[in-house]
Amino acid sequence: MTRAIPRELKEALTEKLAESLAGPLPEATPRRVYGTVALPGKVSAVIGMRRAGKTTFLHQLRRERLERGTPREHLPYVNFEDERFAGLEAGQLGFLVEEHGRRFPEARARATVTWCFDEIQVVPGWERFVRRLLDAGGCEVIVTGSSAALLSREIATALRGRAWEVPLYPFSFAEALRHRGQALPADSAFLTGEERARIERAFADWLVTGGFPEAQGLDGAARRQLLRDYVDVAMLRDVVERHGVSNVTGLRWLVRHLLGNAAAHFSVEKFYAALKSQGMAISKDTVHQLLAHLDDCFLVRLVWMESASERQRMVNPRKAYPVDSALIAVFDRSGRANSGHALETAVMIELERRRCAVTYVRTPAGYEVDFLVRGAEGEMDLIQVCADASDPATAERELRALAEAGQIYPGARLRLLTLTRDGAPAEVPSGILVQPAYEWLLEIVKID
Template structure:
């Protein structure tokens, strides 16, 4: 295992960092707390780690002051809690503290694959010499789970698909007011706005050529979120009822969604599902970053809680899957 970690770090020192669309997000890794990047899968969490690395290199860090480690690397497949000493020895051997600051930056991607990862991160943080950012699969690492595991030592950052401004930057368009100062500029922006509203801002979807490929990617994302981030993560046994509930949600995107009406729909189909179970189903989809809910405005919390919530997709492209 020590050899594998050493190889990965040596490859990092020689690796060319990818060209990126600059995300409009602050990742305050220098603040002393662990930064945890969470959000829907394929939204660009790994790219954001590379963005942090590129920023630090511009600010005077060198490659031996920081490291990006992908724990999905097959060579680290057997890495577990018993290997912490080996990991610590390897990074101490290959990395060095930034002169004048005494810090080493660790960018740990898909950290949840390491058994006992939370103890690793807490221990590294307690040493005081490491600035740490972590990402994890939404099927294994949620904001609530990170809060439990890291116990106040972290700052969460929700990574969503591209905003429209970031989407324009990907397409090579200016994002300042002069971009719409001419009829041609306004026409291009309106055309790209229609594309964004139809296909959304998931990076690979936005980059994909052709509508068939974009639609295919979105369907894959939907199915992966459903089976891995909801069914597997929450150990749902009645998958057919969950699928029916998912279709109800899809047909209600942008509208008020009533748990009571959903319960009646199941009952009319001869399926007994309590309102509590259906409320849990809704929470599962929110936890998986598939959608979010908005309460009806009101002065009293009880009144707001009793009213149907509106449901919105995490990305505009999800609308198209159901229409």
């Protein structure tokens, strides 16, 4: 049953529905996500940082279905981020389905309807509506949102295990090349010198430009402004408004610190002490909460140290990465940021894109390896990232760290990723694979 619904709301919903079923779907660079995207009888939630391209990806999915012969009227789409929907309740959403059924009775009766709901989290209790929709059968539902908690445990439970997460990040290197109309190498192991030089230039450029679609092609000043605006909006809408945060100054300090110190260790204790010494009032609990909110809206990604126990895990510092390598230079005040931090960030985000479980490793002798990656079948990879390991002292340190960690995790594949081919160490012990990171980033395209 649909709860009573005011006339203006009915009109707004009807208009949105009609708009979505007419007119061309936007042209866009095809996105690639890992794993299954949408399944009949399930709700898939496309989640990711604001402006990463979630809505556009939703339209890509609709377009793919259209191309496979699904009639347009079976692909309704509603974006709830519209001021006319303020106060809309989950019980009123049934009107959409009734209206759609009235207009297209055969769609409901005969075929699967793919309902696409953008920013549905603005309607409290939306999961109850979606569950009723799925219970009625014959449809799939795709929702988007900029919060990882869109499918929080409570919501996933309310959806009785029929929820499916699809994280979306800014353009990967392969997607950025495609977006710029540049050819992807067919087999990066056999690149010609000229081809390699082209890819290396594009790679260095992508690390600076990052992957946000709107940042592509912008000059430095415009890009910095755009990215600062993105971060402001994420902070204000996804952290302050969504979670009722009152210590906005503390939040700003934290964000500047995390984004300007990419790939560095972050300790709540040290951050708290540094702020206190500047006369800033913030509790450690608040710092913990803010970190969780920044992680929830995907602005910052946090990596735990591999630890024997949960208790030990909690006391070790985490490593913090921005969701996009381009954010580093924008927030770096110390002038410390370098291509190594951008490279490590890009590798970390690619691991998340590939849905890998990641920690970092510290060996008993105090060496660190950037990523321990555990695969679904129990396989492990130890990945060290070093922009330039051509200098013998650097090579010795990085390779030793990998070799030591390799002894702790026997069977793990050992890999050192550099910025360019020239950044490889002169001598590499057997059992360690060294390659430029762009080959690793593009490899998966080749394998699939």
